[in-house]
Amino acid sequence: MIADTLPADPDLNEARALVDARRYRAALRLLRGAGPGGLERLRLRGLAHLGHRDAPAAIDCLRRVLADQPDDPGTIEALARAHQADNAPFPAVRWFERAACLTPGGTALAAALSGAYRRDARYRDALMLARAALSDGLPGADLRYEAAMAAAYLGDDDEALAHFDALLADDPEHAAAWFGSHAQALHRHGPDEALRRLRRATRCGGANGKYWGYLAATLRLLGRDGEADAVEAAEIGDNPKRRPLPDGARALLPHLAADFRLFGNSARLLRHALACAGLPGLVLEFGVRRGTSLDHIAEAAGQDVHGFDSFEGLPEGWVNSPRGVLTTGRQLPRVRGNARLHVGWFEDSLPPFLADTPGPLRFANVDSDIYASARTVLGALADRVRPGSVIVFDEYIGNRSWRDDEYRAFQEFAAETGLRYEYFAASPYTKQVAVRVLEVAGARS
Ligand SMILES: C[S@@+](CC[C@H](N)C(=O)[O-])C[C@H]1O[C@@H](n2cnc3c(N)ncnc32)[C@H](O)[C@@H]1O
Numbered sequence: 062m063i064a065d066t067l068p069a070d071p072d073l074n075e076a077r078a079l080v081d082a083r084r085y086r087a088a089l090r091l092l093r094g095a096g097p098g099g100l101e102r103l104r105l106r107g108l109a110h111l112g113h114r115d116a117p118a119a120i121d122c123l124r125r126v127l128a129d130q131p132d133d134p135g136t137i138e139a140l141a142r143a144h145q146a147d148n149a150p151f152p153a154v155r156w157f158e159r160a161a162c163l164t165p166g167g168t169a170l171a172a173a174l175s176g177a178y179r180r181d182a183r184y185r186d187a188l189m190l191a192r193a194a195l196s197d198g199l200p201g202a203d204l205r206y207e208a209a210m211a212a213a214y215l216g217d218d219d220e221a222l223a224h225f226d227a228l229l230a231d232d233p234e235h236a237a238a239w240f241g242s243h244a245q246a247l248h249r250h251g252p253d254e255a256l257r258r259l260r261r262a263t264r265c266g267g268a269n270g271k272y273w274g275y276l277a278a279t280l281r282l283l284g285r286d287g288e289a290d291a292v293e294a295a296e297i298g299d300n301p302k303r304r305p306l307p308d309g310a311r312a313l314l315p316h317l318a319a320d321f322r323l324f325g326n327s328a329r330l331l332r333h334a335l336a337c338a339g340l341p342g343l344v345l346e347f348g349v350r351r352g353t354s355l356d357h358i359a360e361a362a363g364q365d366v367h368g369f370d371s372f373e374g375l376p377e378g379w380v381n382s383p384r385g386v387l388t389t390g391r392q393l394p395r396v397r398g399n400a401r402l403h404v405g406w407f408e409d410s411l412p413p414f415l416a417d418t419p420g421p422l423r424f425a426n427v428d429s430d431i432y433a434s435a436r437t438v439l440g441a442l443a444d445r446v447r448p449g450s451v452i453v454f455d456e457y458i459g460n461r462s463w464r465d466d467e468y469r470a471f472q473e474f475a476a477e478t479g480l481r482y483e484y485f486a487a488s489p490y491t492k493q494v495a496v497r498v499l500e501v502a503g504a505r506s
Contacts, residue, residue, distance in 0.1 A: 076105045085112035100126050108139055116147035134163040138170065141177065148382050150181035151390055168194065172203035179211050182351040182387075187211035202228050202235060209241060216328025216357055218245040236265035240272055244325030244490035252283055255325065263296075274303040278310035278459070278489040282323050301461075306489055309458025312468070318485040318497060327491045328357040331453060334486055334495040335361045335424055340449035342421040345369065347407060347438045348428035348455070350387055352394030358426060359397040368396065369403045369410055376406065379431050380462055387430075407434060411441045421447040427467060428455035435470035443478055450498040457494040458487070471496070478502060 072091055079088035088109040092102060107122030123140040130136065141156030157174040164170065171194040178187035191208035194201075209224035225242035228235055239262035247255035259279065263272045273296035280289035289307070297303045324330035331354060335344075344362045346355050349370035359366045374388030393402055403410045407429070422445040427435050435454070446452075454467045475482060479502025486495035 070102075073101055073105065076102075076109070080105055080108050080112065083112060085109045089113060100129055104136055104139075107136070107143070111139060111143050111146065114146065116143050119143040120147060132163060134160055137163065138173070141173070145173075145177060145180065148386060150177055151388060153177045154181050154183070166199075168199040168201040168204065171199060172201055172207055175204065175207035175211070179207060179214070182214075182353060184211040184214040184351075184353060188215065202232055202238075205231075206235075206238060206241075209238070209245075213241065213245055213326060214353060216326060218248050218326045218329070221245045221326075222249055234265050236262050236268040236272070239265060240269070240275070243275075244488070247323065247325035248329060252279075252323070255279070256283075270300065270303055271306075273297055274306035274459075275489050277303075278306040279323070281307060281310040282313070282317075282321075282487060282489065305461055305463055306459040309463050309468075309492075310487075310489060312458065313484045313487060313494065316483050318483040320485055321483075322486050324486055324488040324493070325490045327354065327455075327488070327493060330486050330488055330491065330493050330495065331357045331426065332361045334451050334453050337485060337495070337497065338424040338449070338451035340421060340423050340447060340451075342423035342447075342450070343367070343418065343445065344424045345422070345442075346426040346428065347434065348426075348430065349394065349402065350389060352396050352400075354426055354428060354455075355394070355396060355400055358424075359400040362399070362424070364399065366400050367403060367414065368400060369405075369407055369414075371406050372404060375429075375431055375434075377431060377433065379466075380460065407437045407441070411438065415441060415445070421445050422450040422452075424451045424453075426453045426455065428453075430456050430466065432466050432470050435467045436473070439470055439474040443474070446478070446480070446498055446501060448498055448500055452496045452498070454494050454496070456492050459489060459492040463492075 076088045076091045088105065092106045103122050104126045107119045107126065110119035110122060120140065120143045123136055123143060126136050127140065137156055138160040141153050141160055144153035144156060154177045157177045161170050161174050171190060175187045175191045187207055188211035191204045191211065194204050195208065205224050205228040209221045212224060213221035222242060222245045225238045228238045239258050243255045243258035246258055259272065259276050262268055263276065273292060277289050277292040277297055280292060293307055297307055335358065344358065344364060344366040346358055346368045349355050349368040355368040372389045372391045372393060374385040378384050396402060403414055422442055427438055429435060454471065457467050460466065480498060481500040482496050482498050484494050485497050487493065
């Protein structure tokens with residue numbers, strides 16, 4: 062037990078005022094070391110660590126408070142936010158749900174839980190919660206934003222755009238809403254409107270500088286080279302955060318198909334890629350998680366589809382995320398009747414599946430993020446790839462490490478197997494590309 066004292070201590074009052082004023086470093090200095098105040102001191106330290114973006118330290122303090130005060134709603138919510146900040150949506154959801162049970166009816170908490178569902182890829186739950194809160198009359202840009210994002214992931218760009226536009230009517234300076242809406246507007250209103258929204262996003266106060274990278278990449282892939290060059294010269298330069306997308310877009314150019322199309326919505330790109338995959342054969346997905354893209358694929362494929370995943374998250378760390386990120390805690394998603402799940406690491410599950418299942422590759426969605434996983438998949442599928450096979454990669458361009466991830470795995474595979482290919486669809490917004498195989502060395506048919 063940690064002794065709890067009433068917060069009469071002047072240091073604690075001052076620390077609380079500093080936390081409220083977002084002066085987290087000063088609060089931490091004041092609260093350093095042992096001192097009077099017991100649980101309240103620990104709780105304030107947790108809040109200050111959270112504000113200071115040290116999520117692991119915040120989690121440690123807040124968990125110790127909850128060991129003594131398991132039902133304190135404020136501490137539970139803070140712990141949920143700390144897990145969210147720690148890029149761990151799975152525990153974040155659990156704690157937000159608990160906080161929402163203890164204090165139902167709040168806009169901020171509903172929006173936070175909806176956002177946690179979204180980050181945990183539970184888009185239906187995110188959308189239903191946000192819709193219900195909005196229809197209960199709860200105000201809030203955050204709820205609208207969550208509804209829009211979840212609808213976009215679920216492939217409903219009409220609903221997504223309607224939420225974004227309602228949000229922008231209330232707050233015309235909401236940079237993230239202009240940005241998110243540009244990708245959905247591409248399909249409804251065409252490239253000029255998408256570009257107008259993207260440019261508008263860059264002009265909002267506090268806009269993310271990366272939006273310039275999206276603008277340059279989008280212009281480049283639309284063939285508007287003069288405008289792309291001007292944006293790159295004026296706004297991108299050597300900026301390491303803005304460079305990856307324009308560089309990724311340039312890397313696609315030598316292999317751009319005559320029928321190349323630009324997308325903003327993942328489900329639309331997948332449906333288009335499947336419609337272009339006319340070769341009879343296997344339809345596979347690598348990286349299923351909660352089953353969102355497998356659902357789009359199974360709906361559009363017109364045949365059986367197979368999803369492969371450990372459901373334990375990434376087998377190694379990636380960018381700033383630790384090993385195990387994106388886990389579902391080994392929960393399997395509910396899938397359509399024509400979809401089968403193959404649970405396990407790709408190197409264990411794919412060879413026996415292929416040994417039992419003949420036929421060339423019609424379509425694969427490689428959505429397992431890291432180089433090693435893409436290499437494993439491509440290596441195992443090498444003798445199933447034919448002219449006409451289609452492969453979609455989900456994280457091909459635009460991340461800081463894109464050259465070392467799926468892009469590298471595919472480039473190595475293409476060089477080793479003498480593959481000729483073209484890119485016939487891409488989305489700077491979702492970082493997907495769709496590849497059509499044209500020729501395989503030593504051609505099988
Ligand atoms: C980005 S998520 C997939 C997202 C999913 N396609 C969707 O629509 O939400 C990546 C998934 O790949 C899985 N994964 C990555 N590498 C793997 C490997 N080598 N073996 C098995 N699963 C792997 C992870 O467990 C994780 O669920």
